[in-house]
Amino acid sequence: MKKIALFGGSFDPVHTDHLNIIKSCREFLKFDEVWLIPTYLNPFKFLSTSSACQRLEMLKIATKSLNYVKIKKYEISKTVKSYTYDTVCYYKNKYRNFSFSFIMGSDQLDDFEKWDHFDDLIKTIDFKVYKRSENYNKIILDKYNIELFEFDNNYLSSTNIRNVEKLELQIKEVNDYVNNNLMYLYERLETKMTHERYIHSLNVGQFSLELAKLNNYDLNKAFIAGTLHDIAKEWDYEAMEEYIIKYGSSLISEPKKVWHSYVGAFHLKYDWLFDDEEIINAVFNHTVGSKEMSVLDMIVFCADKVSHERDYVNVEKYRTIVKNDLKLGFKELLTRQYEFAVLKNGKNGIGEKLKESYEYWIGKKIDE
Incomplete structure (x- = not known):
């Protein structure tokens, strides 16, 4: 039997x-x-x-x-x-x-x-x-x-x-399978951040998807990277510092306001066990960019700045530019990011990563 x-x-x-x-x-x-x-x-x-x-x-x-x-x-x-x-x-x-x-x-x-x-x-x-x-x-x-x-x-x-x-x-x-299908987002995201940040994350994922369609890029990768871009945004700085010291100590001199980009990437790689370096890099670069920006990096960078809940002056203009020409839109938004950071913190307070991105992509040498 x-x-x-x-x-x-x-x-x-x-x-x-x-x-x-x-x-x-x-x-x-x-x-x-x-x-x-x-x-x-x-x-x-x-x-x-x-x-x-x-x-x-x-x-x-x-x-x-x-x-x-x-x-x-x-x-x-x-x-x-x-x-x-x-x-x-x-x-x-x-x-x-x-x-x-x-x-x-x-x-x-x-x-x-x-x-x-x-x-x-x-x-x-x-x-x-x-x-x-x-x-x-x-x-x-x-x-x-x-x-x-x-x-x-x-x-x-x-x-x-x-x-x-x-x-x-x-x-x-x-x-x-769980990671690639963004499963358990409620437990993994919404319970770890404010509802407003959660909605922003979903919106960035959705806008990244739109930009991926327009640029013939992998839709699922774009959606994942966009949705998870701010995964560490609301961690306390002490927790962020531990990750940076452990996984990327040279970043400790960057402004605290951009730490979450790097910590989010480390969190996905070492805690979620993501092994897709394109997704990890897109999260890493989504705030101030870098000299080496992939299509996905630009998609998430731009989607974060012009996601659907954003309502600052001229946001519709930037959305239109990004949809028509991703690279041009990235440069426009990077310039805006740089000018805003300088206005708020001064040229000496914006961090080397943003300076490097701006000089490389915009082609203007920053005078100290």
Whole structure:
């Protein structure tokens, strides 16, 4: 009789510990197959932060080399809250010649007796529990005589991943998918900045997309870089200083007002684990530019200065120039940036990066 492990959960996102549990089911518990059953909506959660299609795609990416894993859409296709009892009954009735067990993490034990139709469920299927942490409900295990198993545990959670924690332990291909689809923006951006800054970031992403279309550039890269350009804008200077000292100490002499550009790039590279240097550079250069400005660098630089919520004098003129001629628009906006900085801080207070950009692109030597 074929032995099947039913492994349900939100998988929002799927991560390394999910994968290690799957492998343990096969290698140590000797299940013939592991059926992953992503929920449409966990009964104990009010919303999912990613779409059903995205979670299915991440599961496919994570398990592509495991031919004993099947991804089942019974719950996720129902578009309503999912209950384990209904799922178990469905599969047991449909595959009467199979032997089923249900896989769960020890972190679910506290609410276990609250599961729908629990009294019937506990009699219907055998449960295998994997120890997720040292603190777990031993009383429930003993009460229902449930087995507890160890696995190669990184003590990782989907909440960690959504909040950009422990990403070095995450499945790289899944992390790349999350980054390239700008998933979990609420947890990663809006809870870390003011609502006004969040809206600005979304607007810059949208305007970067418009400029990418006009300049035959990669739309997704432009949208990502534009949306994330101000990711460190509202960090406190002490936190920014730590990043600059660690990753780019020569930048410490630049004005604090532009630190966020460099820190944002470092944050994406070393915390989010972005490996797309074009996106990282565009964030790095979005405030004062550099001598080497790529098309993407110019797109994000300009989109930041003329995004849709901006309403300063002549902004419409600059938007028109940028849309008609990206390079010309960049030079016009760089000149405006330079003149504004000089007016506010004096020529000696604008930083070497802005001076270098201005002299290179505008062709005017700055007199000290």
